[in-house]
Amino acid sequence: MSSKKRSARARQREEFLASLDGTSMDDVFSHEERRRDRMDERREAALRHKACDSKQRYGSRAQAEGAIAACAEYGMTGLRCYRCTYCHGWHLTSHATTEQR
Numbered sequence: 641m642s643s644k645k646r647s648a649r650a651r652q653r654e655e656f657l658a659s660l661d662g663t664s665m666d667d668v669f670s671h672e673e674r675r676r677d678r679m680d681e682r683r684e685a686a687l688r689h690k691a692c693d694s695k696q697r698y699g700s701r702a703q704a705e706g707a708i709a710a711c712a713e714y715g716m717t718g719l720r721c722y723r724c725t726y727c728h729g730w731h732l733t734s735h736a737t738t739e740q741r
């Protein structure tokens with residue numbers, strides 16, 4: 641009950657501050673949209689870094705599979721390769737599904 645009251649008050653305060661700016665609700669909405677877009681870009685960049693930029697890149701599946709075979713000789717098993725949707729090269733992963741895009 642009291643938390644409901646608080647959030648209603650917070651909303652009133654936001655609307656009041658927005659009115660001081662002369663900011664219409666449309667502007668607030670598009671502001672929010674742009675903010676979300678930037679967050680998506682950041683998340684996308686982080687994903688790309690993890691899945692692509694931070695990894696060794698192979699020009700072909702054969703090269704990637706060669707690297708997997710070489711790793712297996714050193715006891716690193718369970719690797720597989722996948723076609724990268726970012727750079728269209730090949731990367732290795734030890735996770736069977738999570739990094740497949």
Ligand SMILES: [Zn+2]
Pocket residue numbers: 691692693697724725726727728729730731
């Ligand atoms: Zn890549």
